Amino acid sequence: MNESASCRAVPAPRGLAAALGLSCRRGRWLWAMGVSIAVFAAVPLTAWLMGTAGLDPDLAVRNQPPSWGHLFGTDPLGRDMLSRTMHGLVLSLQVGLLASAVSSVVALFLGVASATLGRTADAVVSWLVDIFMTVPHMVLLILISFVAGGGSRGVVIAVAATHWPALTRIIRAEVLQLRGALYVRTARRFGRGPLAVAAYHMLPHLLPQFLIGLILLFPHAILHEAGLTFLGVGLSPHTPAVGILLAESMRHLSTGQWWLGILPGAALLALVKCCDILGTNLDRLLDPKTAQE
Amino acid sequence: MILYLVRRLVHLLALLAAVSVLSFTLVSMSPIDPVDAYIGADVMKIGPEQRVKIAARWGLDKPPLERFTAWAANLARGDFGTSAIYREPVTQVIAKRFAMSLWLMALAWVLSGLFGFVLGVLAGAWENGLFDRAVRFYAYLLAGTPTFWLGLLLLLVFSVALGVTPVCCAFPPGVTPQEATLWQRLTHLVLPAATLSIVGVSAVILHTRQKTIQALRSDYALFARAQGETTAGVVRHHALRNVILPAVTLQFATLGELFGGSILAEQVFSYPGLGQATVEAGLRGDVPLLLGIVLVSAVFVFTGNTMADVLYRVIDPRIGHGMDRQGGAA
Numbered sequence: 001m002n003e004s005a006s007c008r009a010v011p012a013p014r015g016l017a018a019a020l021g022l023s024c025r026r027g028r029w030l031w032a033m034g035v036s037i038a039v040f041a042a043v044p045l046t047a048w049l050m051g052t053a054g055l056d057p058d059l060a061v062r063n064q065p066p067s068w069g070h071l072f073g074t075d076p077l078g079r080d081m082l083s084r085t086m087h088g089l090v091l092s093l094q095v096g097l098l099a100s101a102v103s104s105v106v107a108l109f110l111g112v113a114s115a116t117l118g119r120t121a122d123a124v125v126s127w128l129v130d131i132f133m134t135v136p137h138m139v140l141l142i143l144i145s146f147v148a149g150g151g152s153r154g155v156v157i158a159v160a161a162t163h164w165p166a167l168t169r170i171i172r173a174e175v176l177q178l179r180g181a182l183y184v185r186t187a188r189r190f191g192r193g194p195l196a197v198a199a200y201h202m203l204p205h206l207l208p209q210f211l212i213g214l215i216l217l218f219p220h221a222i223l224h225e226a227g228l229t230f231l232g233v234g235l236s237p238h239t240p241a242v243g244i245l246l247a248e249s250m251r252h253l254s255t256g257q258w259w260l261g262i263l264p265g266a267a268l269l270a271l272v273k274c275c276d277i278l279g280t281n282l283d284r285l286l287d288p289k290t291a292q293e
Numbered sequence: 294m295i296l297y298l299v300r301r302l303v304h305l306l307a308l309l310a311a312v313s314v315l316s317f318t319l320v321s322m323s324p325i326d327p328v329d330a331y332i333g334a335d336v337m338k339i340g341p342e343q344r345v346k347i348a349a350r351w352g353l354d355k356p357p358l359e360r361f362t363a364w365a366a367n368l369a370r371g372d373f374g375t376s377a378i379y380r381e382p383v384t385q386v387i388a389k390r391f392a393m394s395l396w397l398m399a400l401a402w403v404l405s406g407l408f409g410f411v412l413g414v415l416a417g418a419w420e421n422g423l424f425d426r427a428v429r430f431y432a433y434l435l436a437g438t439p440t441f442w443l444g445l446l447l448l449l450v451f452s453v454a455l456g457v458t459p460v461c462c463a464f465p466p467g468v469t470p471q472e473a474t475l476w477q478r479l480t481h482l483v484l485p486a487a488t489l490s491i492v493g494v495s496a497v498i499l500h501t502r503q504k505t506i507q508a509l510r511s512d513y514a515l516f517a518r519a520q521g522e523t524t525a526g527v528v529r530h531h532a533l534r535n536v537i538l539p540a541v542t543l544q545f546a547t548l549g550e551l552f553g554g555s556i557l558a559e560q561v562f563s564y565p566g567l568g569q570a571t572v573e574a575g576l577r578g579d580v581p582l583l584l585g586i587v588l589v590s591a592v593f594v595f596t597g598n599t600m601a602d603v604l605y606r607v608i609d610p611r612i613g614h615g616m617d618r619q620g621g622a623a
Contacts (some may be wrong), residue, residue: 131311134591138553142575143316143587149324150576223439227557230441231572246442250561253445253453254460261449265442272437 029281036274036281043093043271047086055079055087055240066259073259076252084240085264089271091241092222095159096275099221103163104214110164111171115179125168132165141224145233152239155228159221167213174209178202208286215279219272226268242268294606301599308595309588313365316587320580321357364584373588374581378573383585386570391589393463394566398555400482401489406544409494413501414536418528420506428502432495440554444488444561451484458484461563485558492554496547501540508532538608545604548597552590 020027058078066073072081114125132140140162145154178184178201187197229243242264249261355363367374373383416428451458459465463481464473508514509524509532517527556568563569567586574582 127311130308131315133549134308134594135312135587136549136552136590136594138556139571139587139590142556142571143319143583146575146578146583147319147323219437223437226439227441230439230557231560232576243441246439246445250445253449256453258449261442261445265439265445268442269434269438272439273434276437 026285029285032277033281033285036278039271039274040093043086043089047083047090050080050083050086052087053080053083055083063257065257066263072263073257075248075260076257081245081260081263084245085242085267087240088242088245088264089267091239092225092268092271095156095225096218096221098156099160099163099225100214100218102160103167103217103221104210106164107167107171107213108210111168112175114168114172115175122172125172129165129168132162137162137224138227141228142231142233145228150233155225155233158228158233159225162224163217163221167210167217170209170213171206174206175202178205208283212279212283212286215275215282218279219275222268222272222275297606298603301602305592305595305599309591312591313368313584313588314361316584317361317364318357320584321360323578368588373585376574376582376585377579378577378582379570379579383581386582387567387585387589390565390567390570393564394555394559394568396478397482397485397489397559397564397566398551400486401493401555402544402548402551404486405490405493406497406540408490409497410501410537410540412494413498413540414505414528414533416498417502417505417536418509418524418532420509425502428498432498435492435495436499438492440488440492440557441561443492444485444558447484447488448561463564463566481562481564485555485562485564488558488561489551489554493547493551497540497543500543501536504536504539505532508535538604542601542604545597545601549590549594552593 020031056079058074060078061070061074062078063076064070064074070080070082072085074080075084110125110128114122135143141158144161145158148154148157181201184197184201187201192200226241226243226246229241230247231243232247245264246261249257249264252260364374371384373387375381376383376386379386412428416425419425448460452460459481463478464470465477465481468477505528509527511531514527514531517531522530552568555566556571558564559566559568560572567589570582571586573579574586
């Protein structure tokens, strides 16, 4: 509370930090989000700039520990690990994006349907969510990737098709709560049609929840993609996916090539944390309760 | 209470029926040919007549609906079929593998519950202190860490660099499961269990910390302080008993994640448990085993959720008797 006061009560904040908006919380949140988005943009950009040159074997520079020429070192075939990691992360981002898009559409549809189309629809959707939540997510991913025929297609379909239940629950609860809200009921009594109520009174509440749920789903999808490829589901061993890089590094652990596994994993962790920062900060910014900070 | 358990049992059976119908439908849609999957590397050596024979032996020449009714009828009698890769009844494979995984999951479960609880209470009791910040940072960082990467890290440090723990498997090489001593089992369990606990602990920490802070802001905590009780005293006599139930409940409710984590951890440490069998079944197209594991894991998670629910009813006097009469508030 004291911190929030300093933002508005002090008439002229001085210094560079203040000029950049770092002296108040909302400014810092914005900056954190900006940095995360920059990281997201940097990954495909680096992969594009580096091209596919580092992916080809170059036996002259085998097993090099990290250096300025090869920041992440090279693998036993002389491939540049930084380049492989970046290409792997691009793949992770693509799968994550697709999974988020598919899951969000499914969740929005099922969530709204279950909350508005009456008891039967609600029972069916709740039942579906129940089924998907009872089988451990990893088992479900393995099952569906097998069903989809394995390969990279299996990984993509499995990750895209299994991330909707949690978001569906959130949306269903939110719509149910909104339907019972006093201002929605009042608007109905004043004669506004269901579409108008949905657009003016429900959507503004639903949208932030939906958006944040979507962004927070992203890291899960990325981690599951990496997990599946690590287990060896799909994707040829030459495709640079983070899971494959880590699985490969397992074979070279005992010879002391620590950089093969550690650095790609750390890069993945950084990417996951960026998603998280983006989601939580957007949540805080959109929450009307923190508007004064 | 008995009525509640009966209701849960009915719910479980209905859920299992739905899961088996759904997963069987999915599996029969797979473009992977089960005969190919069964033959594996010998695919070139097998003629068309033999393929037909194999298909007939596994009942694969019949339409999906007929196969499902046969499978479901056997299932109801407790027969899950025969695993194609282990050449053993699925129930036996799962029982053997589950016994191995149970050691691992139980150890990880207890460790993460214990450490998560202690760290969470201490962090919440001295909110915003140095310790609290450190614990919060740890929980935040670990919440997004890939389990298999952490396992790799531990393997690198403790097995390769320091050489204090074995590199893989559940027993030393050349030792049969019957001969392995308790000590040998434990040394092979330490790293996989540590991997699972280090990742799993963050949820318990954050939850417990929040509940502790809530309890310390309550009126009864304020009253205790007014009577001259110290922070440690308030925590010990008032907060603990309010915090322990939600923590135990959370532990039970996260069995699904524990199971998923154990799949990855077992892969890293080549631990011959149910997780490894799941991966094998998925990769090599062993349909009976895969379906069996899906059902068993669903029962596992469901049991966890029910335990969490039951604990609340048994221990917390505020919930319980009233719920049954109202037909459950949820």
